Amino acid sequence: MLKELWNDAEGGFHPASAPDFLPESALREVQLRRLRAVVSRAYENVELFRSRLNDRRLTPASIRSLEDIRELPFTIKADLRDTYPFGLFASPMTDVVRLHASSGTTGKPIVVAYTREDVEVWSEVMARTLACCSLHRGDIVQNAYGYGLFTGGLGAHYGAEALGATVIPISGGNTDRQIMLLRDFGATALCCTPSYFTHLVERAGELDVDLRELPLRVGVFGAEPWSDGMREHIEAQAGIKAFDIYGLSEIIGPGVASECSQHEGLHVFEDHFYPEIIDPETGEALPDGAEGELVLTTLSKRAMPMIRYRTRDITSIITEPCGCGRTVRRIRRIGRRSDDMIIIRGVNVYPSQVEAALLTVEGTLPHYQIILTRDQGLDQMTVEVEVTAEVFSDKVRALEEVRARIAQAIEHILGIRVALRLVAPRSIERSQGKAKRVIDRRAG
Amino acid sequence: MKLKQLSVFLENRPGQLAAPVQALAQEGVNILTLSLADTTEFGILRLIVDDWERAKDVLEQAGWVVNLSDVVAIGVADRPGGLSEVLTLLAGEGVNIEYLYAFALRRDDKAILIIRFEDPESALQVVLDKGLHVVDGDQLVALVS
Incomplete structure (x- = not known):
């Protein structure tokens, strides 16, 4: 796996990135071969998958082309819960070298497993991710994703090592220490969630540390949706290039897709993860370019293959060639998840819409939180x-105006009335991981 | 001649006012005078202190958002009609006041008005032209200690 490392600051690509540049015909050939193998593997080893195929009178031999994938049943998050903890494993525990788990929002977590080969693939796709983010051997990567059951920390760690970069495994939290090490160790890249980075930028300001004067040049941000406005804010405040990366534990963790130097969508490492877009209502496959729910199939996963896993993330596939030269297709940045949606008085609302409204008024993105309550049967936001x-002023009138302007902007975008409260700086809890934007206090 | 006034955003709930005042006390910053503007949802604490630069530092380090604005302190006679005379004079000149607060001194028979003008620069000129008693920062510190 660890081939000779010849990538360096002069810009050579890491050999692991080679599949990013495969000619289309070769790529499709690899995908079809791997798809047939993974479907066979799941059919032979995973009871749930086998019975679903049998119900449809399908066998692994039914897959003769990539398009045939549309005949296969979806896998959804509830399937992982229903078979908790090990029901979807396709390998005996003797071959499983690692377990991770994600924090399900309700009750039991989602458990995922890796064989040694899976960990190698994961390291490879994370090395490709970091190479996409312009990192090389010689870069110092401060990894502030949480280490532990969460896949972010170890995923980025193995990827950075495979790339030949230097890793600082600081994990999440302890912001003052993060800032001290950024300065003392001179990290050139930082991996964390975008909301944690905005918190770090804020804290650096309080400590009179100008991040723009540090060697830090790249931010590798993922694990939650973030807007282009937030990117501009982060890049200006910290003097860095901010890259969006995408992944999810059920598929492998981080390392499914990454932005490149062009910042126009995220390249999917589709030799390992086959992307489809479907209509989230009907389940119908949609053509490239159409917006819908992203569905992923793990083409090479051994311990826990996922066939047509519904991610709940809304995006579309970009087929046009990318300026960076990579041939693997891209997905647009994920602005929302189909399950992020809040329904208030019958209106669909996404936190990203509130974010957009805040940006238009303030120019930058303040910390915010959406609180849902129910008053006499009526939803209140x-x-x-x-x-x-x-925006702060010594004049009451000026603050009242700001409040009214923000409320108007939100109501204009959402089309419903919202209550807007200005709150004290730092009064909204800062996340060390994914930001908690919505608090739903509607009972029942 | 102008004074620096610090303003801090406060939420309208118990304990909110105590915290910044305590932070300043711990650092030995003396509050010369203050006023609190309140609405149903939030308040604005406005402070005149003996060392505004240090006070601003202390508050910002502790995470408050601090606004810095120019105000003018005017000494008036502490007797019926003292305030009225000054306001009539300013109104006659078309000077707009955003808000003001006042306090009486223990000695002298003077009261001090802290005035936030809409346009501090031109207002100060009027105040000086009219021969009003403008109190600068050092004088204010001396007067209240």
């Missing part, structure tokens, strides 16, 4: 927005 130095 309150948006709490922290007062920033940019």
Whole structure:
């Protein structure tokens, strides 16, 4: 796996990146071969998958082309819960070298497994991810994703090592220490969630540390949706290039897709993860370019193959050639998840819409939180927005105007009335991982 | 001649006012005078202190968002009609006041008005032209200690 490392700061690509540049015909050939193998493997070893195929009178031999994947049944998150903990494993425990788990929002977590080969593939796709983010051997990577059951920490760690970069495995949290090490060790790249990075930028300001003067040049941000406005803010404040990366534990963890230097969508490492877009209502496959729910099939996963896993993430596939030269297709940045959707008085609302409204008024993105309550059977939405130095004034009238402008902007985008409360700076809890934007206090 | 006033955003709930005041006390910053503007949802604490630069530092380090604005302190006679005379004079000149707060001194028979003008620069000129008693920062510190 660890081939000779010849990538360096002069810009050579890591050999692991070679599949990113495969000619299309070769790529499709690899995909079909791997798809047939993974379907066979799941059919032979996973009871749930076998019975679903049998119900449809399908066998692995039914897969003769890539298009035939559309005949296969979906896998959904509930399947992982229903078979908790090990029901979807396709390998005996003697071949499983690692377990991870994601924090299910309700009750039991989702458990995922890796064989030694799976860990190698994961390291490879994370090395390709970091290479996409312009990192090389010689870069110092401060990895502030949480180490532990969460896949972010170890995923980025193995990828950075496979790339030949230097890893600082600091894990999440302890922001003052993060800032001290950024300065003392001179990391050139930082991996964390975008919301944690905005918190770090804020704290650095309080400590009078100008991140723009540090060697830090790249931010590798993932695990939650973030807007282009937030990117501009982060890049200006910290003097870095911010890259969006995408992944999910059920598929492998981080390393499914990554932005490149062009910042126009994320390249899917589709020799390992086959992407489809479907209509989330009907399940119908949609053509390239159409927006819908992303469905992924793990083409090479051994311990826990996922066939047509519904991610709940809304995006579309970009087929046009990318300026960076990679041939693997791209997905648009994920602005929302189909299950992020809040329904208030019959209106569909996404947190990203609130974010967009805040950006239009303030120019930067303040910390905010959406609180849902129910008053006499009627849903109420309150948006709490922290007062920033940019909008704060000694005059009551000026603050009331800001409040009204933000409320108007949100109502304009959402089409419903919302209550808007200005709250004290730092009063909204800062996440060390994924930001908690919505608090639903509607009982029942 | 102008004074620096610090303003801090406060939420309208118990304990919110105590925290910044305590932070300043711990660092030995003396509050010369203050006013609190309140609405149903939030308040704005406005402070005149003996060392505004240090006070601003202390508050910002502790995570408050601090606004810095120019105000003018005017000494008036502490007797009926003292305030009225000054306001009439300013109104006559078309000077707009955003808000003001006042306090009486223990000695002298003076009261001090802290005035936030819409346009501090031109207002100060009027105040000086009219021969009003403008109190600068050092004088204010001396007067209240």
